[in-house]
Amino acid sequence: MRIVVATCQIDYAGRLTAHLPSAKRVLMLKADGSVLVHSDGGSYKPLNWMSPPCTVQEDLTVDGQMEWTVTSKTDDTLRIVITEVHHDSSHDLGIDPGLQKDGVEKHLQELLAEHPATLHDGLSLVRREYTTAIGPVDLMCRDSDGLHVAVEIKRRGEIDGVEQLTRYLELLNRDPLLTVKGPVRGIFAAQLIKPQARVLAEDRGITCALVDYNLLRGMDDPSERLF
Amino acid sequence: MRIVVATCQIDYAGRLTAHLPSAKRVLMLKADGSVLVHSDGGSYKPLNWMSPPCTVQEDLTVDGQMEWTVTSKTDDTLRIVITEVHHDSSHDLGIDPGLQKDGVEKHLQELLAEHPATLHDGLSLVRREYTTAIGPVDLMCRDSDGLHVAVEIKRRGEIDGVEQLTRYLELLNRDPLLTVKGPVRGIFAAQLIKPQARVLAEDRGITCALVDYNLLRGMDDPSERLF
DNA sequence: AGATGTATGTCGCCG
DNA sequence: CGGCGACGTACATCT
Numbered sequence A, B: 001m002r003i004v005v006a007t008c009q010i011d012y013a014g015r016l017t018a019h020l021p022s023a024k025r026v027l028m029l030k031a032d033g034s035v036l037v038h039s040d041g042g043s044y045k046p047l048n049w050m051s052p053p054c055t056v057q058e059d060l061t062v063d064g065q066m067e068w069t070v071t072s073k074t075d076d077t078l079r080i081v082i083t084e085v086h087h088d089s090s091h092d093l094g095i096d097p098g099l100q101k102d103g104v105e106k107h108l109q110e111l112l113a114e115h116p117a118t119l120h121d122g123l124s125l126v127r128r129e130y131t132t133a134i135g136p137v138d139l140m141c142r143d144s145d146g147l148h149v150a151v152e153i154k155r156r157g158e159i160d161g162v163e164q165l166t167r168y169l170e171l172l173n174r175d176p177l178l179t180v181k182g183p184v185r186g187i188f189a190a191q192l193i194k195p196q197a198r199v200l201a202e203d204r205g206i207t208c209a210l211v212d213y214n215l216l217r218g219m220d221d222p223s224e225r226l227f
Numbered sequence C: 001a002g003a004t005g006t007a008t009g010t011c012g013c014c015g
Numbered sequence D: 001c002g003g004c005g006a007c008g009t010a011c012a013t014c015t
Helices: A105-114 A159-172 A195-203 A213-219 B105-114 B159-172 B195-203 B213-219
Strands: A002-013 A017-029 A035-038 A048-050 A054-060 A066-072 A077-090 A100-102 A124-132 A135-142 A148-157 A185-193 A207-210 B002-013 B017-029 B035-038 B048-050 B054-060 B066-072 B077-090 B100-102 B124-132 B135-142 B148-157 B185-193 B207-210
Touching: A002 B002, A017 A077, A035 A077, A048 A077, A077 B077, A105 A124, A105 A135, A105 A148, A105 A185, A105 A213, A124 A159, A135 A159, A148 A159, A148 A195, A159 A185, A159 A195, A185 A195, A195 A207, B017 B077, B035 B077, B048 B077, B105 B124, B105 B135, B105 B148, B105 B185, B105 B213, B124 B159, B135 B159, B148 B159, B148 B195, B159 B185, B159 B195, B185 B195, B195 B207
Parallel strands: A148 A185, A185 A207, B148 B185, B185 B207
Antiparallel strands: A002 A017, A002 A077, A017 A035, A017 B100, A035 A048, A054 A066, A066 A077, A100 B017, A124 A135, A135 A148, B002 B017, B002 B077, B017 B035, B035 B048, B054 B066, B066 B077, B124 B135, B135 B148
């Protein structure tokens, strides 16, 4: 990792064209050749960047300015003209052990697969990621009467999630094997359900279920968790 | 902007929970208080971060390690325990003049609104952002026979864009005022059209039009442009 | 402030 | 490698 603080102006040409007027900025050159241009504000997104794989070529212009030309395989180019270098240092970071995540949709799905009855009394799991022609249903369950129940899980329940579940239900209810005892019902499960999504779901006869992640996690075997 | 290269371990708790084991990483502290944790790979996205507005509190643990606690208004927290500092420098960057972008969908739309005939011979503009109940049609045009033509513009033409135009056409073709002389046709215009999108569009009777951005820009009045 | 649509989105999974 | 969906999506724009 090389870190350069420099007064520079930048031109990017790729999917779009962009220009950065001359100013003092931070340039990060990662080991894989990727380049990030950061200012002192904004968010984690750089002003400009080049994703790997790419190559950096360092040149000197006729008037003695340093110029970097970053080129990707897809012909995107980032041209950085450096007027003044304020800082330049390199650091060997090694390979990062990586990030351990917890609490995303996949994890919610695992927990609900273990405890389907928290969604509706008497509910039991048939299959996780139940495959259909238009995509996998998060959880396929059966209630105490033997009726099938399709569960769509979201961290945040919005309208598109209800649409997704509606499409699944439409398809599933054409399957004679699943509808022997009656139609397949739907449960829309999320940690937070937006009012519009709730209205749409209930209008379509889909049950909404709020998921308490911390409660579920507490029910889970703590010895399996790292933290 | 403060840049620290340090051996550190990190815990994040917010919308999700995440943990980073001890390793050498680059920490960027921006003037607005935001913090970015970068490794030597990946893309422009940091391993972990905290978006502004947030505050950084610097402490010393009982065993003499440096510890940063970054807190946001929404109670997200990022805890960074630093074992060893390899580099630490601060730089006054000032306010960045900002990025000038060129070639995004909006700009394409402006250019095509000025030159609709490049999409199809004899085409003339009726209205940009033609409002319907399900959203605005990018360009509403009329051809040399007086038939209405709805144009959907994308930088990259993919299936969802075709779906969008299909929905518009379905609705527009129910309007007796627009269909006096015949049905409303569709043109799917993009700088690049993916094969699947092209197949779907043509199957639905939608014409595909590749847009040559540089050509259009050349037709445009150059005195209006900055570069 | 909330809803909507775009993004040089990126990332990961699965075929 | 392409398609598809999730993301701590971020971000701008409009209501």
